[in-house]
Amino acid sequence: MVAMTIKPSSSRNKIKINIVTPAPVGSLHGNRITAQRWDRFLKKLGYSSRITESWAQGDTDLLIALHAYRSHDSILRFKQKYPHKPVILMMTGTDLYRDIKQHPEVLISMQLADKIVLLQSAAMEIIPKALQKKVHVIYQSVKAISRKPLLKRCFLVSVIGHLRPEKDPFCTARCLAELPSESVIRVQHLGKAMSPDMRQMAIRYQAKLPRYEWLDEVSHAQALQRLARSHLMVITSLMEGGAHVVSEAIAIGVPVVASDIPGNRGLLGESYSAYFPVGDEKALAALLHRAETEPRFYRSLEKQIHARQSLIKPAFEMRSIQSLVNSVLLSTGITHQKV
Incomplete structure (x- = not known):
């Protein structure tokens, strides 16, 4: 035939x-x-x-x-x-x-x-x-780019996405108060504020939190380069159909900590080890600290991410x-x- x-x-x-x-x-x-x-x-x-x-x-x-x-x-x-x-x-x-x-x-x-x-x-x-x-x-x-050498002076976490309510964009910023003082986690937040209120909140969090930097909107190429240098990416969305930035993290090989929603589970897999309840900044902080301080856990996330690469x-x-x-x-x- x-x-x-x-x-x-x-x-x-x-x-x-x-x-x-x-x-x-x-x-x-x-x-x-x-x-x-x-x-x-x-x-x-x-x-x-x-x-x-x-x-x-x-x-x-x-x-x-x-x-x-x-x-x-x-x-x-x-x-x-x-x-x-x-x-x-x-x-x-x-x-x-x-x-x-x-x-x-x-x-x-x-x-x-x-x-x-x-x-x-x-x-x-x-x-x-x-x-x-x-x-x-x-x-x-995603047409993958190579992962870049990771910074040694800090544990860099990227949050990538426009600032709008369905993304719960400041969940990662809120969780920083739950980290122990010895943590070297730093957060870079990339994304355009979709309202004046969101812009003001981002500015206030940046002024208040030494660990948090809001970079506003950057080009797609710049976002990928920054993601490639990250130890970890966080996605905190309340709803997603299947976020492209998660696929980008998978392609590059960057571990992801994700809100426990179907849109993230459908991309990362039901058995993925780094989900946290939606909006729960304490649970998010605990996962970030574990990834920062437990090499075996961090390597397991990398392995699980690599296993998803054939899909994208x-x-x-x-x-x-x-x-x-x-x-x-x-x-x-x-x-x-x-x-």
Whole structure:
């Protein structure tokens, strides 16, 4: 039996794909980074792909929408104009762990979509059983950079993410008061304040805590370089669909201490050894101090992180995207050719 894949023609009749993300051009939001990565993969696969903040009404063979709630209007308008053309919906953390309970548009978007993408396996438990047959889990990949030599004068902890409530961004800052005085932990916090109140809180914590430095927003490349020099990364989110920064830490080999939420468990694994209860700064401080002072525990975290690296290889993600696009185009009869 001859294997079949769909591959657009090299002519002007390429299959046209529109990726919709509400994150604007120039944004360092995870949704924008994901959209840009998928756009690169799709172009490598030979498709005609573009990114917009909403569906631009042009001729489109396939719509890929990030965010069931915020992209609902684009999905609805596309399906009204092209009822037989496919939609791939990528669910975000706020879709799964907040908006699905508050906004009926999320479920409608899921019903309209031909396929639903989750960025980590634990999110499947949120999807209604009747829709689970549409689901594909595709882990976010990272083109790894080398880990840098670690500082000897301190134990450097990175917190990377924009400052907004669902990230519980100051949990790590709060935990510093729980560390013993002899600890040499230092925290670098990278991320844009998403409100004046968040900015003021970051400034106050930095002034108050000698161990804490807020660096505001930096470029993605700078963030990766700082992460690569870190002994540890902390993610304290209340909700996540599958944080790209966790995948980046895995790719580099940096151990992670994570809030105990499905979005983190789906990336790090159910048996990972460094989860803490959401918002519990005392438990977080205890894990940080243990990683700082117990070499065996720290090495075990490194080993567990390395074991997850095969899931976030770019080639693996690109093959997964190709398989998904092939299947949705085949199922909806979009013109294709055998290769």
